[in-house]
Amino acid sequence: MAKLVKGETGDWEIVIGMEIHAQITAESKLFSGAPTKFGAAPNSQVSLVDAAMPGMLPVLNEKCVEQAIRTGLGINSKINTYSVFARKNYFYPDLPQGYQISQFEDPIVGEGEIEIDLPDGSVKVIGITRLHLEQDAGKSVHDQHPNKTYVDLNRSGCALMEIVSEPDIRSPEEAIAYLSKIRMIVRYLETCDGNMDEGSMRADVNISMRRPNAELGIRAEIKNVNSLKAVGQAIEYEAIRQVEILESGGEVVQETRLWDPVKLETRSMRSKEEAHDYRYFPDPDLLPLKFSQDWVDEIKASLPELPDQKKHRFMEDFGLSHYDASVLIAERSRADYYEEVAKGHDPKLAANWVINELLGILKKNEKTLEQSPISAEKLGGLIALISDDTISGKIAKDVFADMFKNGKDALDIVEEKGLKQVTDSGAIEALIDEVIASNPDNVAKYKSGKDKLFGFFVGQVMKKSQGKANPAAVNKLLKEKLG
């Protein structure tokens, strides 16, 4: 899926590395007991530590450490039982300490790799460089006053995991697939809610261009890329911008750029340039973090089945295609629902109904799976009726529509409406005889060689049975009768 950009002087390859900031799911902050809930009144969730009042000392939250270890294990990465917190120094109004407590030389999680699923059904492995723990900053609001900035420190001190990838990504599609997979993994693990709208997951994209397989070029870092769609758009834009510079003999400037989702362009953040000297040093307020391998093993034993494991199991145990399996595992609740439907029923048929019918009708009605009027058990009931030939697939769609409206059991609807499939050959033969008797002309034409009319007879018989005749039986008996 590596995508080459065609320039005027030849092809260019896009090289992308990503930094994903994921807010850790925890009740309280990384170094204080203030709450982390989204949407509270400004500065109501701030402790004196988060506001950097003199004399206040940070105390590390055990749950946040555990969540970072869980995530590290989920992205198949090395867990470092010794890590060090460092200060990253810079000035900004939403950073009251004047430094962010982060990790630099010794992060809690080291190298690893994950699989990404691409739209064409192929799989690619992307390397993980590291994951480290750090504090989030507060929030600056610029639209309350024409020449003032308003600052809310509620987010200040919330725990973040920064997940850094290797520069292994080669196209907008791969970048989107990578971000989706990381999001899926943290949601399965319940270490981050993955909610990009509320900013609990944010991505920075590092991008450079080079001639295929040549040395790496100079990169620009794009910030504020806050949706899957924006990731694709920002990369497309930036790739073309850089190729234009390179082809006209210029040089890409190593800088931070901001994605503008309204104007659909990246812009230089000039004023941040000189501040790029962070002067990291170990935070003297915090001891190096140490924990036992036993604790890591304990956490490892408690991990749920991860998306890729589930995907491979669905393919192997249920015989599903890679595509169907990857659609079903996209959400943990969706995968659970599917497994419930498939319990004791035909797993491929169950996959078809969940993916094509249920997800379709939910989307049309703007409902989530949790709001579905059809429970997994009830959908299983419908599938059982199809499998044992009680109803045809066509009738099943009508029953399904009814179930969606009123939440009733499939069998009740079939009985109330008398929709049971007619498989009794006597009854079907009687219908066929009626159709033959009332269409002598067409019978004659058919017998003289107009084979295409066979479909007409099937249609007539099905119509007479109100769709309830078993289509296979109708075909078989008609062939015999028409000779």
Added chain:
Amino acid sequence: MSLDIKSIKKVASLARIRMSDEELERISPRLSKIIDFVEQLAEVDTDNVEPLANVVDIAPKLREDIVNDGGYEEKILANAPESSQGYFVVPNAIEDNT
């Protein structure tokens, strides 16, 4: 090692300390002296010595994840030179991209 005016200016600006040219001239030889003194440490052979992040070799005590703080915005904002509707109010900090 002597610390030139340009380096001192950079350090001062990173630390947000405004210094006049006169002050820079005055401080330059003094800072250089301090650097020279500290540079004696570079003479120590540190091959095969692990960097030391802290002098006490104990693991930190961790906090349980419970909410037991916050909820006092008036205290948080008490020293703010300017505040409004619960926010700190500061000079415009938006990126100028024009």
